[in-house]
Amino acid sequence: MHLPDHEFVKPATLADSLALLRSASGEIKLIAGGTDVVYNMRGRLFQPDILLSVRDLAELQGVADTTAGGIRIGAGIRLTDLEHEPRVAAYPALVTAGRAVASRHVRNMATLGGNLCLDTRCWYTNQTAEWRQAKGPCLKNGVAVCHAIKSASVCVALNASDIAPALIALNADITLANVDGERRLPLTDFYTDDGVTHTIRDADELLVAIDLPAPSGRTVFIKETARKGNDFSYAVIAAGGEVAGQRVTGLRIVLGCLTTRPLSLQEPVRIIETRGLTDEAIDVAAAAARDELGPLTNLYTPAAYKSSLARSLVRQALRELRDATP
Amino acid sequence: MTTKRQVMTLTVNGDSHELLVSPRQTLLDVIRGQLGLTGTKEGCATGTCGVCTINNDNGEAFLSCITPALEWDGKAITTIEGLEAGGKLAAIQQAFIDYGAVQCGFCTPGVIMSAQGIVNTLDDPSEDDINDGMAGVLCRCTGHIKVKEAIRNVAKYKS
Incomplete structure (x- = not known):
């Protein structure tokens, strides 16, 4: 089946791309690696008027040192190149998360910015067009119906990014650009609780860079999925903090792929920062994670499994954080 | 909206081609449909199964079924047909x-x-x-x- 009808444009510069994003009429989808966009176009979930390729924009490439002692990563960097970038090696959770995405084939195409912008997924919408037609429209089509969770009033499709939780645990900022200029914000504020407009990116904006502070403390990343080769994650977790024995400060625990936005846990962090990384405190913190997850009845596995998975991942991540060699 | 075809150049297995391509076509569609190189197969067509794998100009494996053909304007690829050289298998x-x-x-x-x-x-x-x-x-x-x-x-x- 051919892709849906659209116009394909590929401006030569970032400035031209931003100008077009502002001026073009009709719906524009940005495409870089294309591994999510083309897949969604095949399934007729995306039927844009214009596909705007930013794949080869030189301005989105490269990794540079920042004056703050950290690094700035161009949003257009391919995941394969991210793995081999020497400056990124100082952030092990990012390297591990990048390698965990899909297959080598996909990572040879997919970009970091694209991974952060992946469309949300749902057991209802991520089906064939015929399947969706039989069931009827939903919140993603502007109708106040949710087939995934009947009582839902906002779209509960799930975030699909493996890398976002790792970057949030590393306190990453992102920079969005439009023709008027740039704005920088913490990556965690990029996401919303609405699966339809799941990021705050305006239609005329482009994600251009990811900023990491100077490497500090320990970080860990764990992914759980069916098959390593290609499947979307059941869940991922990233954690980071300044660890000294069983004491930890500046702790971040971020669960991904279980909720509409990557979820930064609150109560488990408070428990561990108060009580330390003892086995007992870790078990209490892991149990407390469930209360912050909300409804889990969507995609791949039953809610009971996801609940238990979240608990296991929190426990495993915190133990690794404690036991990892500094 | 009517599909706007564009002229693109694509080097396949060392041979340069000038092609008139619709945005609706993937690289796989062009390789098989327009160039008649049917060694590359279509399986899932969603980037999952890997049977459409070809190599880019750096020799890396990637998926032709989820690559818009026009994205590869001016670039080179190698397909399975391009591995053998002068009657000798790779x-x-x-x-x-x-x-x-x-x-x-x-x-x-x-x-x-x-x-x-x-x-x-x-x-x-x-x-x-x-x-x-x-x-x-x-x-x-x-x-x-x-x-x-x-x-x-x-x-x-x-x-």
């Missing part, structure tokens, strides 16, 4: 034959182009490298063992 092809890594053949071009991606990018791939490079191809009724043996032994065939 090292990886001979290794696949000698180690019995071929069965029904539908996925074999994608499997070989994935393996070639490993050969092109790594001089001495480890077991992990081989698993990493091949995990993106689901189909392979020979199982994984023979394929991995062929890749491990490909160095013997390089002249």
Whole structure:
């Protein structure tokens, strides 16, 4: 089946791309690696008027040192190149998360910015067009119906990014650009609780860079999925903090792929920062994670499994954080 | 809206082509439909199974079924047809034959182009490298063992 009808444009510069994003009429989808966009176009979930390729924009490439002692990563960097970038090696959770995405084939195409912008997924919408037609429209089509969770009033499709939780645990900022200029914000504020407009990116904006502070403390990343080769994650977790024995400060625990936005846990962090990384405190913190997850009845596995998975991942991540060699 | 076709140039297996291409076509559509190179197969068409794998200008494996053709304007690719040179099979092809890594053949071009991606990018791939490079191809009724043996032994065939 051919892709849906659209116009394909590929401006030569970032400035031209931003100008077009502002001026073009009709719906524009940005495409870089294309591994999510083309897949969604095949399934007729995306039927844009214009596909705007930013794949080869030189301005989105490269990794540079920042004056703050950290690094700035161009949003257009391919995941394969991210793995081999020497400056990124100082952030092990990012390297591990990048390698965990899909297959080598996909990572040879997919970009970091694209991974952060992946469309949300749902057991209802991520089906064939015929399947969706039989069931009827939903919140993603502007109708106040949710087939995934009947009582839902906002779209509960799930975030699909493996890398976002790792970057949030590393306190990453992102920079969005439009023709008027740039704005920088913490990556965690990029996401919303609405699966339809799941990021705050305006239609005329482009994600251009990811900023990491100077490497500090320990970080860990764990992914759980069916098959390593290609499947979307059941869940991922990233954690980071300044660890000294069983004491930890500046702790971040971020669960991904279980909720509409990557979820930064609150109560488990408070428990561990108060009580330390003892086995007992870790078990209490892991149990407390469930209360912050909300409804889990969507995609791949039953809610009971996801609940238990979240608990296991929190426990495993915190133990690794404690036991990892500094 | 009517589809606006665009002229693009694409180098395939060393030969340069000027093509009139619709935005609706993927690289796979062009390779098979317009150039008649039917060695590359379409499986899932969603970037999952890996049978459409070809190599980019750096010799890396990637998926032609989820690449808009126009994205590759001015670039080069290698398909399974481009591995053999002057009547001599590429090292990886001979290794696949000698180690019995071929069965029904539908996925074999994608499997070989994935393996070639490993050969092109790594001089001495480890077991992990081989698993990493091949995990993106689901189909392979020979199982994984023979394929991995062929890749491990490909160095013997390089002249």
